[in-house]
Amino acid sequence: MTTARKFLLVLFSSATPFAIGCVKQNVHDAALKDLETKGAALDREHGARTRAERLADDRGSRIKELEQTLATATQERNAIAAERTELAAKLARAEESHAAMQARADAAELGLAELVKRRAGIKAEIRRMTDALAQLGSRQIAAEKRVKQYREMLARFRPLIDAGTLDVRVVDGRMVLTLPMDILFASGSTKLSNEGKDALTTVGKTLATLSERKFQVEGHTDDVPIHNERFASNWELASGRALTVLHSLLDAGIVTSQLSAASYGEFQPRADNTSDRGRALNRRIEIVVVPDLTGLPGSEEISRLAGE
Numbered sequence: 309m310t311t312a313r314k315f316l317l318v319l320f321s322s323a324t325p326f327a328i329g330c331v332k333q334n335v336h337d338a339a340l341k342d343l344e345t346k347g348a349a350l351d352r353e354h355g356a357r358t359r360a361e362r363l364a365d366d367r368g369s370r371i372k373e374l375e376q377t378l379a380t381a382t383q384e385r386n387a388i389a390a391e392r393t394e395l396a397a398k399l400a401r402a403e404e405s406h407a408a409m410q411a412r413a414d415a416a417e418l419g420l421a422e423l424v425k426r427r428a429g430i431k432a433e434i435r436r437m438t439d440a441l442a443q444l445g446s447r448q449i450a451a452e453k454r455v456k457q458y459r460e461m462l463a464r465f466r467p468l469i470d471a472g473t474l475d476v477r478v479v480d481g482r483m484v485l486t487l488p489m490d491i492l493f494a495s496g497s498t499k500l501s502n503e504g505k506d507a508l509t510t511v512g513k514t515l516a517t518l519s520e521r522k523f524q525v526e527g528h529t530d531d532v533p534i535h536n537e538r539f540a541s542n543w544e545l546a547s548g549r550a551l552t553v554l555h556s557l558l559d560a561g562i563v564t565s566q567l568s569a570a571s572y573g574e575f576q577p578r579a580d581n582t583s584d585r586g587r588a589l590n591r592r593i594e595i596v597v598v599p600d601l602t603g604l605p606g607s608e609e610i611s612r613l614a615g616e
Contacts, residue, residue: 362585363472370475374462377478381455385448392444399437406430457518458483464514473507482596485511489529489549489591496534498548500556508553511595512560522598524568525550525557530587531574547571553593 406427413423461476465485468474475486492504500508515523527546539545550569557567579586 360472366475367469367472370469370477374476374478378455378458378462381458385452385455388444388448392441392448395437395441395444399434399441402430402434402437406434461514465511468507468510473503474511482599484597485595487511487553487593487595488588489593490588492553492593493549496536496539496545498545498552500552505556508556509560512557512562515557515595515597516561516563518597519563519566522566522568523557523562524570524596524598525554526594526596527553527569527571527573528576528578528590528592528594529574530590531577531581532587542573543571546573549593553595557595 409423409427409430413420413427461483462469465474465476469476473487473491475488477484477486487504487507491507492500494501515521527548527550529542529546531542534542534545539548547569550571554567554569558564574581574590577586577590578592579589581587581590
């Protein structure tokens, strides 16, 4: 019982002896019940204010982390642009050298074979640098596209992030969208709340615009065990919730070939399970934007080896 509720009960109890002669027992009981109701309302208001303060602290930390990730991606794009400029300058110098050698070859018969050989080498080098320049251009375009997509997604998700409904992070090079389980489901349930349905509809419509990407819905729980007729363990509870979210995303417009689901139960916690806050962070749904590895160095060689 909170201090506010104790104060109300003491206040009422201290006044009772003076009014007992003129107040009927049913009036006394009704007044006492009213005080209990008001005390419970004060408790809920205090709890809501505490949760809001915690969400504000967590949101500030997440926003700083997202801004740092965005800065890193921008630096990568700028580095690629600088490298491309340098390679273009080298290509121009190589073409000038080729032109000079061609002039000397035309003017002199002696040593023509050697000049032709050197010319062939320079041509091959030009071809290699041209190819490298084209690859850098493609990488720069891809990097700029990733940065643009990241900015656009952050802008669309900003209301959910600010409300504490959604957390967006980059983990091991993958974008991870995290929704607290307590917002989506009641304890031990796989039925979505109205707030959870609204949040998933917004998330799903945004992700549906990324038609070239795939998404994996991952269910996580805290370490409090569960065992009943529906769920033998946290594995089953997490998988049931992940599938519920998957179907909600399908309803929001994401196609079936883009979605998969996984259950991690209690075995990939984000925080320590020794506190209420840590367990709340561990009860979550994560929507992972699966990276496309085809553009990474070595992907062609890996594909070739896989076909042997």
